[in-house]
Amino acid sequence: MNQHPVGIFDSGYGGLTVLKEIIKKLPQYDYSYLGDNARAPYGTRSFESVYHYTLECVKWLFAKGCPLVILACNTASAKALRTIQQNDLPVIAPDNRVLGVIRPTTEKIGDYTKTNEVGLLATAGTVLSGSYIIETQKFYPQVKVFQQACPMWVPLVENNEHNGIGADYFIEKDVKKLLDQSHNIDTVLLACTHYPLLKDKIKKHLPGGVQLLSQGEIVANSLADYFKRHPEMESRCSKQGKLRFYTTDSTDDFDAHAATFFGKSIHAEHVSIE
Secondary structure, three states: OOOOOEEEEEOOOOHHHHHHHHHHHOOOOOEEEEEOHHHOOOOOOOHHHHHHHHHHHHHHHHHOOOOEEEEOOHHHHHHOHHHHHHHHHHHHOOOOEEEOOHHHHHHHHOOOOOOOEEEEEEOHHHHHHOHHHHHHHHHOOOOEEEEEEOOOHHHHHHOOOOOOHHHHHHHHHHHHHHHOOOOOOOEEEEOOOOHHHHHHHHHHOOOOOOEEEOOHHHHHHHHHHHHHHOHHHHOOOOOOOOEEEEEOOOHHHHHHHHHHHHOOOOOEEEOOOO
């Protein structure tokens, strides 16, 4: 049987937190994960660069046999997804699909809030894109989204400092900036796939009764629903329970960091995209 895995793309390691939840929900499928670590982080890069890099990686995953690619990266979802879907897919692979993490999250976010005020913690790129505000308005016009960029959080995680006391300083500062925007925020969304590793520290700085959401489980449930609604795509995805990991940078580095995000040791293969 030919392998036609579901492709999972991220600029680095963070998408592994999404993949982990997808596998819990849908363990029967094959998955190929690609981390563009050589060009990470994407959060501070221009729209043009993120689009260019993301499209290259999507094409690479298509060439590996993936009929469906999920951008498990908020920055790529915010800055590249729509252009790829509208302009590139009809030309390069009209029968394939590329999905992101923002739409499935915003489709559900209104179900969690009672005050209709939601806080968003994200990278600067995701905040500047305004994607969460735009998409949430489509599904829940009554919900107001307050955003806070957290530029130090990804470096803390990737340098394995997320459990240290230094992380508390930046987390407390950014959470306070978010909550100062409104005292009625009752739901906070972690709109970066690195941030679940900081969840326990973030909770310490949230008032009681404020929910803290990460995206992995939401995206996994959304993919299961997508397959039900699109049996023509579901039938194209192979089901041998196989996993493959690829990185554009050092495999030793990737394997060491990835274990933290994925929860168990993995062995990645090095690839060149450019």
